[in-house]
Amino acid sequence: MYSSQLEKRKRALVFGDFNIDLLKKDKYITDYVVEVKESGYEILNKINPDYCTRETSKTKTIIDHISTNINNHTFSLSIIESSLSDHKHLYLEVGKEAPRRNSKINYTAIDYDTLYNNVLKTIDKIENDYSSLENCIILNINNSKIRKRKTLNPPQKDWINKNIIDAINTRNYLWKEMKRNKNDEELKKLFRKERDKVQVMIKTCKENYYQKLFQDTQKQPKKMWDVINTLAANKIKNSPAPPKLVSDSKK
Structure with a gap:
């Protein structure tokens, strides 16, 4: 049952108190670890008593886990002492993925x-x-x-409208003119004004579009999760190669 839930998540971080001590060698612990790995996930906890997530005067346990199926990222996991709970805090830092560059093609023109x-x-x-x-x-x-060489732009987003496209074209035109006339201060002011205008338009239209989508899907959980996955770029199931853990330190 747990593995079927994991496999449905295309790009996910799973964390929480599982009450399964990874330091033990019991069969059900081994079965749990195998189940996680076979579902394409990697447990990010360092399996070592020094990195326990709950500690008493007599025992050390790792019952709070973090696992992920996200690749092409680096992760830094730290254990933080806390007086607020008998569990230690887990601090996970996710490295930013390099943005994908638009592909380019060569073609012949007249x-x-x-x-x-x-x-x-x-x-x-x-x-x-x-x-x-x-x-x-x-x-x-x-x-x-x-x-000639052409950049292949990704498909246009649903929230982009004609007003945004016109504003982007105006901004791009002013940018080219500004590059031709580098000493024209008035042209620089016009470009900055149009650039800021485009940023506000994009932010406003995107927020309004997704706010309406969430309102329209309030009673349709599956469609709402589709919207969430779209916002999270959670579309393509990655290969089961393990993620990179660059550091694992105790604080």
């Missing part, structure tokens, strides 16, 4: 200024027949081709 000039140079050589015209056009097109 430089229309070059094409126009080439046609002007050869137009007098065209004879009074269709084949001569066709050959001239094909030749000039081939001589006017250039190689």
